[in-house]
Amino acid sequence: MITVITILGSSSLLVFLIWSWERFRYDYRRMVRDSNHPSPEGSGSLLPEWAQHHDWLRTHNIYYRALNLDNQARFLRRVMDFMRYKEFKYIDLSPDPMIPLLISSAAVQLTFGLNDFRLDFFDKIYVSGSAYRVHWHKQAFQGHVSLQGIYLSWDHFFHGYQEYDDGHNVGLHEMAHALTYGALMGKTTMEKSFRAKFKDYVKAAHPIYTNMRNGGESVLDRYAATNFHEFWAVSVEAFFEKPILLKTCEPVLYAAMCELLNQDPLELMTVKAV
Template sequence: MEEISSEPILTTLLLVGGIFLVAGYFCASPIRRYLYNRKISSVVEAELTANWKYYDDLLCSYNNYYKRLDAENRTKFITRLLHFQHSKEFEFVQLDAQPEMPVLVSAAAIQLTFGLDHYLLDFFKKIYITECDYYYGLNQTPFQGHVSSQGIYLSWNNFVKGYKFDDDAQNVGLHEMAHALAYTNFVAHEDMDYDFIARFYRFSKTARPIFNHMQMYSDAQMPNDTILDNYAATNYNEFWAVCVETFFEKPGELCEQMPDLYAALSDLLNQNLLESIKN
């Protein structure tokens, strides 16, 4: 009798088993996320009901953007804030943690993304908060904040200053959250917002020529003739972050001096600060 080899059967079983494992992983992952989101949503709803006044008073004290929202949008803002805060681990570096710190840092992210559908910046699991300027890597210049694959980094003294003086287009919270938003969509490719990405390319049709103009002036050591801070000429990533700071802190001046750039940012972020927030 001819002997039947068990090798093809074993190979087939392994292949089928592998298919089921892969299918199980991709099916289970959305289920796990759904169950996790349901759990967090119930926690957020309870926290919102119990502590709405605390969050409302705190944000009104620190964040003029929030203070200008109507009651419905305030509730939407705090709800998003709590979802964002629960999705992150906050680590305090040589700094005593205070309960308002994660709230206010989360508020900066929600302010930036308030007109977007994707606002959790899911790639980033950790946010590091230092007391003041810090050194990073081999750089000899101190940092106020930065974004890397390890997380979002912010210096608390500069963060507070950014919201205390909210009309000078210097806001490290908004600046670093702008970097985090770009990193999520164009580097990490996690929780990508395809509408935002499409609008970003549309934004760049207006923004790139302005950036090139600023770089030309910077290379020639000529005075900057735009409302944007000189730091915007460093590279296009910094240009984007500086645009965000200027959009939120000097919207009227930006619209008057650079109406096309203001319109492009308004379209990109789905917010018009000189009228009402869209949607």
């Protein structure tokens, strides 16, 4: 009995130490970044040296294409800042400057209405050429988020933006997990106002989630019924890729997401692509 208690006590201590170390790393990274690098916000036109990045985003990210020029400049500035603070690691894939740019653009798209857009909790993004295996799981993964970083299959990420109206976008899905992942690690890893609004999102989402768990139909993909974390990530995919359908069928949820993310994809859809 004493041995069992000792083992349980030791493992709890280990979990606590890992948690404390991760929190320390997070706080330190944020402190260094904030002291060395001013906010990239501000207005201004696109810089000439961004021409290639602008072309790639305009070609492959339909959300970016719909922004006006001022917002494209602001978006690109955020993408450059996001990339600077992330380390991209490639698995079975040749490095290509377009890869970090497009992956960073998925994060910036999700957080474009928020002040805190850098997903500071993570400093590494692992990109695999295609779907990959994780430990004992039988199914291959298209993406996932863990303490070690954000993981994505490049094939699936790229396809997600090529087919931008089917409600499946692994880039937005994993960035949605990454955005709320910090909430599990402590209060300071998520903006206070975001945490408050996330409670309103949970209130709006819960009846739909419960209905799906009981086998009910929804405009959201059935994967949303797996657990509430997946509901959140799937709802983000629908929010950006099927906003008319989501707003029509689930207006309360759609309004809560507009409030939470401080943006409305439907407003962008009225802007003519450049």
